[in-house]
Amino acid sequence: MADNRVVQGRMVTPNKLAELIEGDDVMDAEPISDADRTCPDCGGDVLEVGYMPSAMEFVTGWKCQECDWSETDRD
Template sequence: MADNRVVQGRMQTPESLAELVEGESVMDAEPIEDADRECPECGGNVLEVGYMPSAMEFVTGYKCQDCDWSEVDRD
């Protein structure tokens, strides 16, 4: 299973994708998966990555493969 995915024309690792969503460096990230949804801005494919921005927090980030849209779910 390939961990890296192309996002907006650039290859991203789970960590670099998580950093794109979070806007700063993260401690750890899980493999990138396809989210079962379309981008609300452009209708493109949305990727999902679970990551830890800090030792005490785990969040799920969503990022469109085609445009700048992203969202974080901090449950």
């Protein structure tokens, strides 16, 4: 099931969204969902994705659809 979303004008897959948040390659990512929050920088809509940057770690990340803002639950 494709659940690609538009982020900053580009269509991204769950893995690509996770890579944008992580700043590096990820092993696996869950489907993208809408986070129930707005971006603290620009007020845009925020997406949420759970992903595995390594075999031993699971991270939840958030990324604004409009600007560069992102954060993870390990911040």
